Amino acid sequence: MRMWNGLRRRRRRDAGFTITELVVALTTGAGAVGVAGVACSGVRADARAADEEIRLRGTLQGLVLYSQNNRDDFPLPSKVDRQNATVRAKEPTTKDTTSNIFSILIWQGFIPTEILISPAEVNPNIKDFRGYVFDEPPTAARPAFAAWDPAFNADFMRDDVPGGMSYAHMLPSGKRWKYWNNTRDGAWPPVLASRGPKIDRVVYRSDGSALGIPADPQSNTIRMWAPEGQWSGCIAGRMGLWSMAPRDGLYTTTEGERLGDVLFYDEPWDAEGENAYLSIFVEAGREPADFKAIWD
Numbered sequence: 446m447r448m449w450n451g452l453r454r455r456r457r458r459d460a461g462f463t464i465t466e467l468v469v470a471l472t473t474g475a476g477a478v479g480v481a482g483v484a485c486s487g488v489r490a491d492a493r494a495a496d497e498e499i500r501l502r503g504t505l506q507g508l509v510l511y512s513q514n515n516r517d518d519f520p521l522p523s524k525v526d527r528q529n530a531t532v533r534a535k536e537p538t539t540k541d542t543t544s545n546i547f548s549i550l551i552w553q554g555f556i557p558t559e560i561l562i563s564p565a566e567v568n569p570n571i572k573d574f575r576g577y578v579f580d581e582p583p584t585a586a587r588p589a590f591a592a593w594d595p596a597f598n599a600d601f602m603r604d605d606v607p608g609g610m611s612y613a614h615m616l617p618s619g620k621r622w623k624y625w626n627n628t629r630d631g632a633w634p635p636v637l638a639s640r641g642p643k644i645d646r647v648v649y650r651s652d653g654s655a656l657g658i659p660a661d662p663q664s665n666t667i668r669m670w671a672p673e674g675q676w677s678g679c680i681a682g683r684m685g686l687w688s689m690a691p692r693d694g695l696y697t698t699t700e701g702e703r704l705g706d707v708l709f710y711d712e713p714w715d716a717e718g719e720n721a722y723l724s725i726f727v728e729a730g731r732e733p734a735d736f737k738a739i740w741d
Contacts, residue, residue: 497639500561501639503556503560504561504637504681505681508520508627508636511553513627517628518625519546520550522540522546523540524537525549530585531587531590531593532586539735544610549592551593558574558577558609561573561609565670567668570607571609571610572607574609582595583596601725608725614723615637616738618731619718621733624719640669640741645660653704655704657707706720706721708721710722724739
């Protein structure tokens, strides 16, 4: 932990924390925390794929390191900024967006901004956020007491500023909230993954496995790794090699069936509301229905 604290201090001072330093940190710090697993499906083994694994592994490791000083919980801005010093909000849970969650990790020095950009990124409005302010960020409600820089943006749909996030993460609300930590057993649901496409519909095979049909076969998220039209990418967490709809990822329907779970689709017939659902969320609230996902 001493090593990571040193990286944090350097990051706050001169923004010099690089991907190379992160690799060293993950290698030498694995004994203290345990390096998180990353699996890639359908991704050609090359330098970009290796870089993708490093970035997802490092981001998940940042979540784990954060959790060590926060009762094993991953960051939730609504709990971090209880006094509205960073973002003013009548309803605290509206702060729990992707931008604010990962800005907390950057602020505390657990990840650099560049780690959140995929080496295969093709969306021209997703770029490394280089203007992060670590001390008294001017966009905070009370800059001297801010808990992160609220100017950090993950919303690639905005016209005024690029999005600084390539990756999808689990929706941390409702019954899924109990998985937003470092204590859960098993591998389901995943926490982070290469960004996926918007799913138009789901087709179930006779064995119950699922096939997610993208709304746009030319989605940026498909073109990143698999130009032939089927999503491929990397998934971070305690898990094996999976596709967008892994055969061993299941949920229970309201009729008691066990069906395959599509990572980027919130199955409305899920009885428990615990199916895997990963995206970039630009709006948040008390209930999962209050979260707005964006797709490209």
